Amino acid sequence: MMEGLLDDFLVRALLAGLMVAAVAGPLGAFVVWRRMAYFGDTVSHSALLGVALGVLLGLNLNLMVTLVCVAIAILLVLLQRRQELAADTLLGILAHSALSLGIVAITFIEGLRVDLMAYLFGDILAVGTGDLLSIAIGGAVALLLLIVLWRPLLALTVHEELAQVEGVPVLLVRLGLMLLIALVIAAAMQVVGVLLITALMIIPAASARRFATTPEQMAILAGIIGMLAVGAGLWGSFQYDTPTGPTIVVAAMLGFILVHLLPGRLIPHFGGR
Amino acid sequence: MIRKSPSQPAAAEIDASPLLAARDVSLERAGRVILDQVSVQVRPAEVTVVIGPNGAGKTSLLRVLLGLWKPGRGRVQRRRGLRIGYMPQRLQIEPVLPLSVQRFLTLRQRAPEAVLRERLERVGVPHLLHKPVQSLSGGEMQRVLLARALLNRPNLLVLDEPAQGVDIAGQGEVFKLIDDIRHETGCGVLMVSHDLHLVMAGADAVICLNQHVCCTGRPEEVSRHPEYQRLFPESDMQGIGVYRHDHDHVHDVAGEVHEHHAGCAHGRPSGPGGGGSR
Structure with missing residues (x-):
């Protein structure tokens, strides 16, 4: 029964999208709180490099993407410490260099005919059962990590020094966050593509606020809003024959606009207790 | 405004060895000397205040003492079992993070609501418990921060510019609150401030910092010191005298720090605006 269901590419696509959104949403909250949107962009743009390396070395693509993303994230943090360049300049340089390097590397690999668009904007309809499994594993690990790191990460987000004085292992928690972002990027790459992953993290979180x-x-x-966007985007892309990844992001954006058009009185107010 | 020294808490805490001590601590950042052979001590049940002009390295010294930064040279010693309650200088929380005061207080350790309410009551803001932190005024935020610093029953309170962002009228209240609390709990206080008048009045020991320790001692001694007067020419002793209270009968332990005065005659060029011989 289950296998029969998974034979349908639409069901596989929906499952993959829902799983990714369920993790990307909660993680996106941290990306928004910590002002890491551009950071997330930079790291996700480097995912293509991971793909190229994976193909070259004949290794699992998801694993390679995760590793490269972690490496780039750590490199970024180290470079930011030196403070010779403003953070956004540094991120801009790395984001676009990593993306271009990835594209150049992929086209260089002989005998490999890859659909570049699929990596850039996602190809959720091509998700196979194997992909589904790796997305499930990556997503589950990320979710577990997020739950474990939740409290220290929140303390760190509010005030890093205060957290450190109060005994939070700052370096370890930050490394954990890098790993989390990398895992989610690897999982989300197939759904919305490297160019749009950050959107799947920050737009639902911003709506949820x-x-x-x-x-x-x-x-x-x-997480819930992200899942709704995936569902709506998938339906819309089927209905109007549009590329799925961007349609999911458009759905998320429409949700964001809708949420902000709601009159304030319909929204439960903070502090009113 | 300031009560006499602690009677009961002091009896419980006979150990007069310093809570926290830095010995010959030096720190360089990006090739610039920030701290130069700084030695300081923070004693139990005393208020130690670090003063100095902007860029004197006050916050850096605090960071080193808290263990956030490793000193380039020198050592920092903590007494065993030291529990620090830390109140950072400024705390701005992104409006996009929905966080109530209650949640903010329990970020690191969970505590029953009654305890939180009691702590907030102590700092005079019990009504804020369920408010979003972003809605607090500067003075309210400082009080909430103080309540949080008190949560783990610290024996040392470390406060970085506790009256920052508080209006003039509220500043005196914040310092009075800190003074009251340390008398109630018997904890030591280490405070960085540039509010000379308000702070020196309640201090037991003052450390005047300008990369190096210019002078240390009791407030009235430091304020008479030539190097202090050179750094803070506008400060007149009359202002401090108004708040002055009789402290002499308790703190004769502070004896040895006076000796530092002799070492202060070294004429290093220091700080912006220094240099002239006044």
Whole structure:
């Protein structure tokens, strides 16, 4: 029964999208709180390099993408410490160099005919059963990591030094966050593509803010809103024959606009207790 | 405004060895000397205040003492079992993070609501418990920060510019609150400030910092010191005298720090605006 269901490419696509959104939303809350949107962009743009390396070395693509993303994230943090360049300049340089390097590397590999568009904007309809499994594993690991890191990460987000004085292992938690972002990027690459992954993280989280009165509410709501966007985007892309990844992002954006058009009185207010 | 020294808490805490001590601590950042052979001590049940002009390295010294930064040279010693309650200088929380005061207080350790309410009551803002932190005024935020610093029953409170962002009228209240609390709990206080008048009045020991330790001692001694007067020419002793209270009968332990005065005659060029011989 289950196998029969998974034979349908639409069902596989929906499952993959829902799983990715369920993790990307809560993680996106942290990306928004910590002002890491551009950071996420930079790291996700480097995912193509991971693909190229994976193909070259004949290794699992998801694994390679995760590794390269972690490496780039750590490199970024180290470079930012030196403070010779402003953070956004540094991120801009790395984001676009990594993307271009990835594209150049992929086209260089002989005998490999890859659909570049699929990597850039996602190819959720091509998700196979094997992909589904690796997305499930990556997503589950990321979700577990997020739950374990939740409290220290939140303390760190509010005030890093205060957290450190109070005994939070700052370096370890930050490394954990890098790993988390990398895992989600690897999982999301097939759904929305490297160019749009950050959108799947920050747009649902930004929409969720309007309804949330606690960090946890915002994270869970972001997951739900992301899943709704995946469903709506998939339907829309089928209906209007548009590319799925961008359609999912458009759905998320429409949701964001809708949420902000809602009159304030329909939204439960903070502090009104 | 300031009560006499602790009677009961002091009896419980007979150990007069320093809570926290830095010995010959030096720190360089990006090729610039920030701290130069700084030695300081923070004693139990005393208020130690670090003063100095902007860029004197006050916050850096605090970071080294807290263990956030490793000193280039020198050592920092903590007394065993030291529990630090830290109140950072400024705390701005992104509006996009939905966080109530209650949640903010329990970020690191969970505590029953009654305890939180009691702590907030102590700092005078019990009504804020369920408010979003972003809605607090500067003074309210400082009080909430103080409440959080008190949560783990610290024996040392470390405060970085505790009256920052508080209006003039509220500043005196914040310092009075800190003074009251340390008398109630018997904890030591280490405070960085540039509010000379308000702070020196309640201090037991003052460290005047300008990369190096210019002078240390009791407030009235430091304020008479030539190097202090050179750094803070506008400060007149009359202002401090208004708040002055009788402290002499308790703190004769502070004896040895006076000796530092002799070492202060070294004429190094220091700080912007220094240099002239006043």
